[in-house]
Amino acid sequence: MSLKMLAPIHIPVLVNETIKALAVQPGGRYIDCTLGAGGHATAILDHSSPGGQLLGIDADPEAIKIAEERLEAYSGSALLINDNFANLQTICFKYDFFPVHGILFDLGLSSLQLEDRGRGFSFQHDGPLDMRLSPDQEVTAADIINTYSQVELAQLIKTYGEEGYRRKIAQHIIKQRPIETTLQLVQTIEQAIGGRRGKIHPATKTFQALRIAVNQELEHLKTALIQAVDLLGFNGRLVVISYHSLEDRIVKQFMQQESRADNARLRLINKKVITPSQAEVQLNPRSRSAKLRAAERIITKDEYFKTTEKLCFSVGVEAGGWRRPVLLERLRRAFSAA
Ligand SMILES: C[S@@+](CC[C@H](N)C(=O)[O-])C[C@H]1O[C@@H](n2cnc3c(N)ncnc32)[C@H](O)[C@@H]1O
Numbered sequence: 001m002s003l004k005m006l007a008p009i010h011i012p013v014l015v016n017e018t019i020k021a022l023a024v025q026p027g028g029r030y031i032d033c034t035l036g037a038g039g040h041a042t043a044i045l046d047h048s049s050p051g052g053q054l055l056g057i058d059a060d061p062e063a064i065k066i067a068e069e070r071l072e073a074y075s076g077s078a079l080l081i082n083d084n085f086a087n088l089q090t091i092c093f094k095y096d097f098f099p100v101h102g103i104l105f106d107l108g109l110s111s112l113q114l115e116d117r118g119r120g121f122s123f124q125h126d127g128p129l130d131m132r133l134s135p136d137q138e139v140t141a142a143d144i145i146n147t148y149s150q151v152e153l154a155q156l157i158k159t160y161g162e163e164g165y166r167r168k169i170a171q172h173i174i175k176q177r178p179i180e181t182t183l184q185l186v187q188t189i190e191q192a193i194g195g196r197r198g199k200i201h202p203a204t205k206t207f208q209a210l211r212i213a214v215n216q217e218l219e220h221l222k223t224a225l226i227q228a229v230d231l232l233g234f235n236g237r238l239v240v241i242s243y244h245s246l247e248d249r250i251v252k253q254f255m256q257q258e259s260r261a262d263n264a265r266l267r268l269i270n271k272k273v274i275t276p277s278q279a280e281v282q283l284n285p286r287s288r289s290a291k292l293r294a295a296e297r298i299i300t301k302d303e304y305f306k307t308t309e310k311l312c313f314s315v316g317v318e319a320g321g322w323r324r325p326v327l328l329e330r331l332r333r334a335f336s337a338a
Helices: 003-009 015-022 039-047 061-070 085-094 111-115 141-147 150-161 166-176 182-193 204-214 217-231 245-260 278-283 285-289 301-319 324-337
Strands: 029-032 053-058 078-082 100-106 232-242 266-268 291-297
Touching: 003 111, 015 039, 015 100, 015 232, 015 291, 029 039, 039 053, 039 100, 053 061, 053 085, 061 078, 061 111, 085 217, 100 217, 141 150, 141 204, 150 166, 150 204, 166 182, 182 204, 204 217, 217 232, 217 245, 232 245, 245 266, 245 291, 278 285
Parallel strands: 029 053, 029 100, 053 078, 100 232
Antiparallel strands: 232 291, 266 291
């Protein structure tokens, strides 16, 4: 089956709100840090035409393949990179893609990843306990489940899952080990805490905790947000859609902190978080927990050159062979054209 036929299964969330928050304009340059099936990317490319450019990043090589097919028609305007967004600055410097008008993070997983039982993300399907976004990562969910101590497991389930039954779950995991599949883990959790309590499935929080830990999601988000601000040009927009409270807390605190300081680098666009309409939730239930936050870069030209000069110097070494004067000259040209 063509990958393209699979792509429409993931319905992008808050698309119109994202385009508005990014203030997408013809000829603009944008980064989609979570390309997924390319839904938001398509909308950004459509609204930035003519002349728009998009750098799309995803840690999952399968997502990149699907997005490549979907964005075939925009191939001259879109550069798609398989990498972790924790390396955002290095990627942008390597491909000379800065300063930019807007950066988007649509966090978490796509429906394609969730539905693929071979990836082990979902407690609804039986599959190997993997949960890695990229096959290059070494540690799988099974490694964590089968090697952590009871105390470490309870701590992880508490920190990343905010699960009240963490001790009971950890105790049962230790008893049932080795646990290799999602269904085995679901059964272990059900034995530990009984059946369904309230609306959510008993395995929801433990699965969330494992996925966050395997992919170091919170650490990578914090790293990438800091890098993103430095890549934005005048009035550049930072837009983040999150799906659970741990992510949203990081985004909210980051934007508030950056907009409160004496020398604030961001201005909040919406004081209140943006959520999907009832109609969108009905059409796409996966959107129900989405929260969009947006901010605009505040910067003077002088400031921009000073910070970027520092960045060019530090990233230059890692990016391999970037010569700082050449880079700065390119930057000056790009910046005066922006
Ligand atoms: C919710 S989906 C994005 C869907 C996309 N906006 C669309 O409209 O099709 C999130 C995507 O972000 C990717 N992702 C999550 N964390 C990442 C990270 N640290 N670095 C790069 N990609 C990441 C996932 O692999 C997934 O494809």
